[in-house]
Amino acid sequence: MLQAAAALAIEPPEFAAEQLIQADGSDLQVDAYSVPEVADWDADGLADLIVGEKFSTSLGKVRIYLNTGTAAAPVYATSFYAQAEGAELTVPASGCLGVFPQVTDFDYDGRKDLLLGLADGRVQVRINQNTDAAPLFGPESYVQAGLPGSGQRQLRCPGNPGGGRLQQRRTARPGTGGYGWQGPRAAG
Numbered sequence: 001m002l003q004a005a006a007a008l009a010i011e012p013p014e015f016a017a018e019q020l021i022q023a024d025g026s027d028l029q030v031d032a033y034s035v036p037e038v039a040d041w042d043a044d045g046l047a048d049l050i051v052g053e054k055f056s057t058s059l060g061k062v063r064i065y066l067n068t069g070t071a072a073a074p075v076y077a078t079s080f081y082a083q084a085e086g087a088e089l090t091v092p093a094s095g096c097l098g099v100f101p102q103v104t105d106f107d108y109d110g111r112k113d114l115l116l117g118l119a120d121g122r123v124q125v126r127i128n129q130n131t132d133a134a135p136l137f138g139p140e141s142y143v144q145a146g147l148p149g150s151g152q153r154q155l156r157c158p159g160n161p162g163g164g165r166l167q168q169r170r171t172a173r174p175g176t177g178g179y180g181w182q183g184p185r186a187a188g
């Protein structure tokens, strides 16, 4: 009862006046429909900005703004685009979404990968085929939903023999309290 009362007494957060993030000396602005995420892209200990954009009527791209300042006072340089298979990574865009990027180690190999939310509702996976500090991504695959509660999922990898379907099982990550996926990787 006392805990419930204490929870009700929590004050809502108050925010300072808005400010626009600066990059290379001016307001950071992508082509359209920015979708930002904060992640340490180059593994130097400083959080960087990863921004999805609608590049054109039918294409979405992912821009990277490296932090050249400090953790407490980030300074962002000019951007570059995430690369996949030797070119700029692009996804199909539509309406008000270019791409919704999420940086995560999807195959749990210690190197960051990209999960990309698409305008058509699918979730694309791009596995990092280079180092964690200089990510370069392989071909696309898509998250497959398994049976509800089964703890299993299928990944579709177009270039993989045998129909391109790979099965992974959800397992506990020792010592982390979290979960990961074990089994064949989508690409690599």
Ligand SMILES: [Ca+2]
Binding pocket: 039, 040, 041, 042, 043, 044, 045, 046, 047, 048, 066, 067
């Ligand atoms: Ca960084």
Ligand SMILES: [Ca+2]
Binding pocket: 104, 105, 106, 107, 108, 109, 110, 111, 112, 113, 128
């Ligand atoms: Ca990985």
